[in-house]
Amino acid sequence: MKMSKTGLAVIFAAYVLVPLLLGSNSYVMSLIVAAMIIGGIALAWALLGNLGGMVSFGHSAFFGVGAYVSAILTMKAGVPVLAAMLLGGAGAVAASLAMLPVLRLKGPYFALAILAYAHIFKILATEWSSVTGGSAGLASVPRFPTLMGVDLSSKTGSYLIVLSLLLVFIAAYRLIRSSHYGIALRAMHDSEDATRVVGVNSTLLKALMLFVSAFMTGVIGAFNVHYINFLEPDYAFSGLWVTLPIVAAIFGGYRTILGPLVGAVTVYLVDQLVFKNLIPSGHQLVLGALLVAMIIFSPGGLMPLLRKGSRRKHAAA
């Protein structure tokens, strides 16, 4: 897997320049972290759509389960936070096992079935109050630890954690896409029946993509709970954990790997730092109009638009 010079420069800037330049501004850092949380879910959602060919309206189920598993393990079993986050991802994978029966459904039927699962998990979190705290939720969820002198619970520390998670997710996504599984998955996009005829177990591949996507979303949910330190069923399984990432992924270009991330960071930061300052109440209106314009003029999203722009520049030069 090769990395371009621009990619390395962006990673360097993200690890060094952002903390150096903005680390002291808690407000901007918290917006960046929130944007990256949305970006993480958007990436996982786009992976399922792009590679698995499945449109999900139920990613809040994975987000919520990951958050609850991690919070409960740290609070009740004393598991260290970073290990519990990974176990939160594993918990989301376990939750996705319950969804296997609906994998044979297609299009809106799959989307609606998975939405129903999200609601089921929310009810479980509300009713299983001896473990989850019920509708009262869990307060004072443990924060990130201090590692090698770096306080990971600080804004900069939390940023570095979520940044590292996203880079690992991107690498995993690239690896899957370039593997022979990726070729089979792309072939399934054109015709699932034809792919099955040549011996590809499409249901198994789709299940694997569901597990990967669920794991990523679960880890992000777990990260969020240790960042916010609070959890309740309505918040953990909120529909916003699906709608915002979908908007971000479509805005950035969900067919590309970086599109969902770029979309999330752009949509969130521009909305909060620019539109909200111009129109304190009702700034989402501008964002909505921008999204409609993007879908009309560049259905592929922001990334293809940027690439087209840079190609034109090169041609002119």
Add this chain to the structure above:
Amino acid sequence: MNRISSKIGLVAAALSLHVGGAFADEILVGAEIPLTGSLARVGAGMHEGISVAVDVFNKTNGKHTIKIVTADDESAPAKAIAAVEKLAGDGVVAITGGYGSNNIGPASDAANKLGLPYITSGGVAENLTERGYKTFFRINNTAGYQKAMVGLLDTMQIKSASVVYSTKEATADLAKDVEKELAAKGVAVTLHAFDPAITDFKPIINKVRLQDKPEVIVMVGYENDYVGILRAAKVLKPKVKAMVGVWSLATPKMASDFPDLMPSVYGTALLPFPAEFQTEEGKRFADTYMKLYNKAPDYLGQFGFVQSMILFEAIARAADAGTLKSGGIAQELARTDRQTLIGRVQFSDKGDNLNFVHRMGQHQDGKIAIVWPSDAATGKMNFPGVPW
């Protein structure tokens, strides 16, 4: 990235200019409030009370001037944290506001980390005060609502009740506490939980009507829930003597929006409608409210006013003592002991109001009469009485 950085820089510059432009003798106080999103209506109501408090304080204090900097938390926990951090960056000395325990929790957590006192009336979850923060203060709590509901039912001398409640945090807590206290008094109580998403309450009301046959139906939910429950009850006509609810029910808005559903229904209410104030502070509050918003105040405004006045007075005392930036505001807040528009306010060492007791109002002919406690009553209880 460069573009984003430059935009961030521009905004930061704009913010610093904005703060720099404030008068030197003005003390900045932050208001973190949901002005958009699902809690926009209640957030706007509380914000009106805060603005009235600023006007009243600045006119009556004579020495210190408060300026409010508002940040919309968009009814979302992550944005509530960001709002508190933005306000801290703007140089505020304390924060008033917040609505919904799920937003107040993370926001007050962030404020505590930054050493900023945070005062609210928008969240009654028990775990907010259990954290034991020295910077967190709350002027209302579930216990006050429970005392009012049980007090009213005591006065009615009922023997049985069915409690229909939403599974949301605050409502579930309150319903279970009310059930415990009523059961201890020998009242036969049955609990009926409902998911906040449901809109058709006929199956639950039918079960209450045919199985429980209670004297009173107690509703613990929010506006839409009450409307659904009362609509179902109006269709099925259970033989009860009263329909008793809690917050957001005995309000002028409900009286005007649902005139057919509200007659004789009870709910918690700080004020009768039309509002009547006996105290000097109450009259000043109502006059300023009318001047600023051209309408009579409601309970949200009243809570917002009380929490903010208590905070502003603590800030003034800390400023006089020269401890404004060294933890003096939280210490002064902890020492609060005064009569307010919601009764006497004193804080426990966890920041909860020790004396909070709500009042119960009843919808009567398009107006709201306070019917409990007797020493605050403005009308006679219409009992038995139901909307059908």
